[in-house]
Amino acid sequence: MKILVTGVSGLLGINLAQESMNAHDIVGVDRGTLVNAPFKILKADLLDSGAVDSILDSVQPEWLINCAALADLEDCEDNRELARRLNIDLPAQMAKACKARNISFVHISTDAVFDGEKDGFYTEEDTPHPLGVYSQTKLAGEQAVLAENQKAIVARVNFYGWSLSGKRSLAEFFLNNLTNHKSISGFSDIIFCPMLVNATARTLIKMLQRGFRGLYHLVGPQAMSKYQFGVEVARKFSLREGGILPKSIHASSLSARRSNNLWLSTHKLSTDLGEVMPPFSTGLDEFYRQYQQGYPQKIRSYQQK
Numbered sequence: 001m002k003i004l005v006t007g008v009s010g011l012l013g014i015n016l017a018q019e020s021m022n023a024h025d026i027v028g029v030d031r032g033t034l035v036n037a038p039f040k041i042l043k044a045d046l047l048d049s050g051a052v053d054s055i056l057d058s059v060q061p062e063w064l065i066n067c068a069a070l071a072d073l074e075d076c077e078d079n080r081e082l083a084r085r086l087n088i089d090l091p092a093q094m095a096k097a098c099k100a101r102n103i104s105f106v107h108i109s110t111d112a113v114f115d116g117e118k119d120g121f122y123t124e125e126d127t128p129h130p131l132g133v134y135s136q137t138k139l140a141g142e143q144a145v146l147a148e149n150q151k152a153i154v155a156r157v158n159f160y161g162w163s164l165s166g167k168r169s170l171a172e173f174f175l176n177n178l179t180n181h182k183s184i185s186g187f188s189d190i191i192f193c194p195m196l197v198n199a200t201a202r203t204l205i206k207m208l209q210r211g212f213r214g215l216y217h218l219v220g221p222q223a224m225s226k227y228q229f230g231v232e233v234a235r236k237f238s239l240r241e242g243g244i245l246p247k248s249i250h251a252s253s254l255s256a257r258r259s260n261n262l263w264l265s266t267h268k269l270s271t272d273l274g275e276v277m278p279p280f281s282t283g284l285d286e287f288y289r290q291y292q293q294g295y296p297q298k299i300r301s302y303q304q305k
Contacts, residue, residue, distance in 0.1 A: 001208075002027065004061035006046060006094070007068030009033040011168045012108060014299060015161050016065060016201040024205075027059050029068070033164065037302040047085055052093050056101055063208050065106045066094055069138070073256035076134035087137035092144035099149040104208055106153040111192065111219055113139040113156065116259030120191065120223060123265045124215045131257040142215070153207055155218040156264065160229075161197030161287065162296040164303045170194070171287065174230040178239040185247035186227030191261045193219035194229055196283030198290075206273060216269045222280040223263035232280070236288050 001024045007013045008028025017026045017039050026039040034041050042059065044051055046068055056064070069087055070076055076083040091107045098105035112135040113128035130136040142154045160171040167176065177184045195218070203218055224232070227246045234241040249258060266277045290296065 001025065001063055002059070002061045004029065004055070004059050004064045006064070006066045008037075008041070009164055009303070010067050010069075010071075011161060011163045012157070012159060012197055012200060013067040014164055014302070015197045016067065016204065018299065019198055019201040020205060027061065029055060034302050046090055052090070052097050056097055056103065061103060063104045063106070064094060064098055065108070065204060065208075066091055067108050069108070071110075071134070073132060073134045073258070074254070076137065077132060077256050080133055083133050083137045087134070088141045088144055091141045092148050095145040095149035095152050099151070104151070104153075104211075105145075105149055106155060106204055106208060107141065107145045109142045109154050109156045110135060110138045111156050111158045111217070111262040111264050112259055113142070114259055114262060114264075116191075116261035118261070120261050120263030121265050122217070122263065124217060124268055131259060134256065135259075146215070151213045153204075153212050154215045155204065155207070156216070157195070157200055158192050158219045158262065158264075159195050159197040159200045162290060162299050164300055166296060166300060169197070170226065170229065171233050174233045174244065175237060175239070178234055178237075178243050181240075181243070183243045183245060184230075185252075186225070186230040186244045187249045187252070188225050188227040188246035189248050189250075189260050190226045190258060191223050191263050192226065192229075193221065193223050193262065193264055193266075194280065194283075195220035195277070196287055198286065199278050199283055203269075203273075203277075207269075210273075212272065216272075217264040217266050218269060219264050219266060219277075220280050220283065221266055221270075221277040224280070232284060236284050237291070 021039045115129040160169040230244045
């Protein structure tokens with residue numbers, strides 16, 4: 001299959017391309033970050049007028065996976081118009097264009113569409129209540145995609161892994177600081193379901209291969225606090241877990257509101273796939289093996305110096 005990956009230099013995009021490039025023909029859309037990637041790169045700005053139609057007509061993919069977004073919560077608060085264009089208008093345009101060309105379309109959304117007021121275990125049937133600009137625009141993007149293209153897949157995700165910059169994921173945050181003997185905080189009252197980004201990527205490919213459509217929760221099966229996540233990472237890498245201090249989100253200086261409980265159910269996805277999501281320990285083991293095998297350095301070698 002020829003797969004077009006937008007936002008290919010992001011955490012999911014680069015790992016998705018890396019996971020899929022041996023079995024599929026990958027074309028990544030990038031604005032100039034990648035120069036040494038072992039897959040095809042199309043340099044373009046997706047927000048340019050006519051860019052989406054032009055790219056689809058040029059590449060002619062069977063599948064499009066949209067990883068492009070304005071994902072920094074604080075940036076979204078400060079740049080609301082850009083958040084609207086990237087998180088709502090662009091995916092809606094892609095969904096419509098893919099429908100017209102019979103291209104299977106996947107749009108990546110977020111677990112943060114929920115407010116965390118429920119006692120966890122959100123299903124796809126629960127009504128979202130986003131708290132900030134990021135989550136509000138991502139929810140509106142979901143709705144716009146499914147309104148334009150009923151065959152599209154919308155996946156709500158939360159992942160960690162190795163990034164181009166080495167600073168994009170929460171796991172890298174803990175590792176970078178602990179390796180440099182810096183004490184850091186981990187939120188003890190923010191609950192989420194982390195999944196290794198490579199497992200996210202592999203699951204997305206399975207969903208496309210099996211012709212899924214509609215809304216799915218694609219997260220890890222185990223809920224934990226961000227503090228606990230940091231401790232688990234520290235233990236795996238034999239770093240000092242005492243260097244991570246539990247902290248309440250209410251004591252932070254972050255401006256964007258965050259949901260405190262994003263425990264999502266993966267029952268629908270597991271049932272439709274006929275398999276359970278890989279446990280957290282399996283993902284963390286793979287993350288550590290990647291470290292041992294030089295995977296982070298390989299990923300970073302793809303970027304512009």
